[in-house]
Amino acid sequence: MPNKLPKDYFKQLHGRIMQNVHAMPDYLEEDAPLLNGLKARSPYIVPKDYFNELENILSNNRPKLRTRSLTFYRIAVAASFALLIYFSFDALALSSGNTDDLALNEIVSYYMENSYLIEQDMMDILEEEFDDNPVSYFDGIGDDALELYLSSVIDELGDEELALIEELY
Amino acid sequence: MKEYSDEQILDDLASDENFDRGFGLLVHKYQEQLYWHIRRLVHFHEDADDVIQNTFIKVFRHIKSFKRESKLYTWLYRIASNEAISFLKKRKKRRSLGQTEMLEQLGQDLKADNYFDGEEAEILLIQATEILPSRQKLVFRMRYNDDMSYDDMSEVLGITVGAIKASYHHAVKKIENYLKENIDYAE
Structure with a gap:
């Protein structure tokens, strides 16, 4: 037998082909030949030793962890309710054409800029002009994500804002 | 350094x-992967450096609340x-340029950037x-550059796999059309 194959070549062939198929970007070759041709190299450069330096910077400048009390969770929930209320008002203002409420828009902008977890979901809602069932947009968010979001809202608030929310709720 | 699971x-991280x-x-395991993801979105090294540091500060603050319901890397993404x-x-708000001006300015800035070596x-x-909406841009970069699976993208974005596939398809079409309209074949 002049030609030899690696052991189990044909047994593994199907799996290897399928692995490559899954790894391939969809549509590109057929629908987007120009885009497909651009994938080979990255035009971005990083400074020499950047990642070693980044590791050192992050090791030496860690923020202090905050101790969380029951108050933290109360404020987190209150802040989230406040966000939802402001957001609902803004959606109503948009739908009624009354968009000149600058203070309200500023508040919404503040939360949009300072939250980082469900911002995308909120953008979806704005893009879809707040359909009849906004709650469905949040179905995909698990407990981890929710707690992270609540924490982020608190982290971005200053002491005065925290005191004000504590007073209100 | 040995790579840990x-x-x-x-x-x-769970133990004090x-x-x-x-x-x-x-940081050692994920910094490069996250940096490149961020860099492809913000394009400039100085901006990516700011964003990656803020990202890890947020991770540092919230890692204790990560309950392992999702994959660590999708949570980080x-x-x-x-x-x-x-x-x-924030950058868009600061610059307040129209789309055409913004794209021209971006092209000029990239050409002048020492950390950019593109044609x-x-x-x-x-x-x-840059003409894509934020979510489409994210979907496109995660699939096109990172080869991320649709299931993992679904975890990152909190939306369905079907919506992500549709979003990617639209993004590819828009980009291909933009390239067709703007590539100078004489070059």
Whole structure:
């Protein structure tokens, strides 16, 4: 037998082909030949030793962890309710054409800029002009994500804002 | 440095005694992957450097609340993506340019950037991604550059696999059309 194959070549062939198929970007070759041709190299450069330096910077400048009390969770929930209320008002203002409420828009902008977890979901809602069932947009968010979001809202608030929310709720 | 599994890193992070070591291992394992994801969204090294540092500060603050319901790397991508998108929105607000001017300015800035070594076609691709809405841009970059699975993208973005596939398809079409309209074949 002049030609030899690696052991189990044909047994593994199907799996290897399928692995490559899954790894391939969809549509590109057929629908987007120009885009497909651009994938080979990255035009971005990083400074020499950047990642070693980044590791050192992050090791030496860690923020202090905050101790969380029951108050933290109360404020987190209150802040989230406040966000939802402001957001609902803004959606109503948009739908009624009354968009000149600058203070309200500023508040919404503040939360949009300072939250980082469900911002995308909120953008979806704005893009879809707040359909009849906004709650469905949040179905995909698990407990981890929710707690992270609540924490982020608190982290971005200053002491005065925290005191004000504590007073209100 | 030996690469540790996510489980080992999370176990370290769960204990006060080993927290610092765990955080160091997490940074070491994921910094490059997250940096490149961010860089493809914000394009400039100085901006990516700011965003990656903010990302890890957020991770540091919230890692104790990570309950292992999702994959660690999709959780990290979610934070990095949102940090990058927030950054881009602030930058857009500061510049307040129309789309055509913004794309021209971006092209000029990239050409002048010491940390960019791309040709005209690569600048066009970057400009094309800038015409996409934020979510489409994220979907496109995670699939096109990172080869991320649709299931993992679904975890990162909190939307269905079907919606992500549709979003990617639209993004590819828009970018291909932009390239067709703008590539100078004489070059």
